[in-house]
Amino acid sequence: QVQLEESGPxxxxxxxxxSLTCTVSGFSLTSNGVGWVRQPLGKGLVWxxxxxxxxxxxxxxxxQSRLSISRDTSKSQVFLKMNSLQPEDTGTYYCARQxxxxxxxxxxxxxxxxxxxx
Amino acid sequence: xxxxxQSPSSxxxxxxxxxxxxxxxxQGIGNYLSWYQHKPGKPPKPMxxxxxxxxxxxxSRFSGSRSGSDYSLTISSLESEDTAIYYCLQYDEYPWTFGxxxxxxxx
Numbered sequence: 001q002v003q004l005e006e007s008g009p010x011x012x013x014x015x016x017x018x019s020l021t022c023t024v025s026g027f028s029l030t031s032n033g034v035g036w037v038r039q040p041l042g043k044g045l046v047w048x049x050x051x052x053x054x055x056x057x058x059x060x061x062x063x064q065s066r067l068s069i070s071r072d073t074s075k076s077q078v079f080l081k082m083n084s085l086q087p088e089d090t091g092t093y094y095c096a097r098q099x100x101x102x103x104x105x106x107x108x109x110x111x112x113x114x115x116x117x118x
Numbered sequence: 119x120x121x122x123x124q125s126p127s128s129x130x131x132x133x134x135x136x137x138x139x140x141x142x143x144x145q146g147i148g149n150y151l152s153w154y155q156h157k158p159g160k161p162p163k164p165m166x167x168x169x170x171x172x173x174x175x176x177x178s179r180f181s182g183s184r185s186g187s188d189y190s191l192t193i194s195s196l197e198s199e200d201t202a203i204y205y206c207l208q209y210d211e212y213p214w215t216f217g218x219x220x221x222x223x224x225x
Contacts, residue, residue: 037162045154045162045205047214060213061119094161102168104152104209108161 002026004034004095004109012116016085022078022095022109029053029071033098034078035105036069040091050098051078085116120144120208122217130225137193139220141206146187150210153182153191155202156219162205166191198224 008020022034035050049059051069059067068081078095092111099106121144131137141151149169154162164173166182169189179194193200201224206217 044219045156045207045216047207047216058212062213096161099167102150102171103164103173104167104207104214105154105162106164106167106173108163111161 002097002107004097004107006093006095006109006112008093008112008114010113010115012085012089012114014086014116014118016116017081017083018085018089018114020080020093020095020112020114022080024076024078024095024097027097029073029076029078034071035096035098036080037094037096037105038091039094039111040088043091048080048093052098087116090114090116119213120147120211120215122206122208122215124204124206124217124220126220127218128221128223130223131196132225133196133198135196137196137200137222139191139204139222141189141191141217143187143189143208147208147210149184150208151184151189152207152209154205154207155200156205157202165204196224 003025005023033050033052036048049069051057057069066083071078092113094111095109096105097107123142125140151169153166156162169184170182181192183190203219203221205219
């Protein structure tokens with residue numbers, strides 16, 4: 001049974017660095033990629049980046065300078081780090097499995113709400 | 119970046135209605151388009167992959183089609199559980215981009 005679960009702090013201060021963890025089960029990170037998608041408060045979905053089964057990454061250019069996605073395959077965990085947080089980074093952050101070249105985001109975590117406020 | 123324009127931005131329909139949602143791409147993306155259903159407090163749920171392929175467990179009243187750079191998600195007979203926001207996603211070119219969403223409500 002494929003499952004993904006996001007974890008991380010719910011409240012951050014402006015300029016801080018956000019660290020989120022996506023713990024997966026039911027599949028191997030060396031077989032499937034995992035992406036991060038966020039939903040800013042009151043807005044639509046935004047793809048942030050993906051780490052592929054081979055370990056390579058692709059990022060959204062809008063946040064690329066602030067974003068890093070990595071993984072620990074032995075722990076079945078994917079990490080998102082984003083620095084220089086601003087209030088507009090407030091929203092829900094999801095991790096989702098890449099099901100295949102033609103099947104993006106076939107399984108999703110429940111999401112974690114992150115609030116950036118002083 | 120590729121822009122996906124969804125129309126309408128919101129709509130209401132009656133139970134049993136045939137409903138079509140549209141997603142127009144600013145440039146060619148082939149069939150690299152998927153659809154997601156998003157309900158409040160839940161993660162998005164995949165509905166359609168590669169423009170026309172039904173995702174696992176999705177009812178057969180849902181279908182996807184393509185005409186050039188226009189993509190459609192059609193519900194043949196609307197049920198109450200279909201009320202949600204629907205997003206399209208292009209994954210042909212980085213950065214992957216979502217459309218702005220269509221909010222579907224019951225009349």
